[in-house]
Amino acid sequence: MNETCFYCQCExxxxxxxVSFHANDEEREEALCPECYQEWLQGxxx
Numbered sequence: 281m282n283e284t285c286f287y288c289q290c291e292x293x294x295x296x297x298x299v300s301f302h303a304n305d306e307e308r309e310e311a312l313c314p315e316c317y318q319e320w321l322q323g324x325x326x
Contacts, residue, residue, distance in 0.1 A: 283296045283311035284311065285311060285313040286310035287313075287319075287320075288313060288315070292312075292313045296311045297311070297317040298311055299312055299317070
């Protein structure tokens with residue numbers, strides 16, 4: 281089953297990454313395509 285990227289809404293194949301987001305004392309996992317995942321990692325580095 282293909283996932284949809286949380287940021288760009290593209291269809292992800294088997295190369296999907298899951299990241300956790302925290303908001304309002306809740307945690308949720310979202311799928312990211314490889315390109316958006318790399319951007320997310322760079323954002324985490326600061």
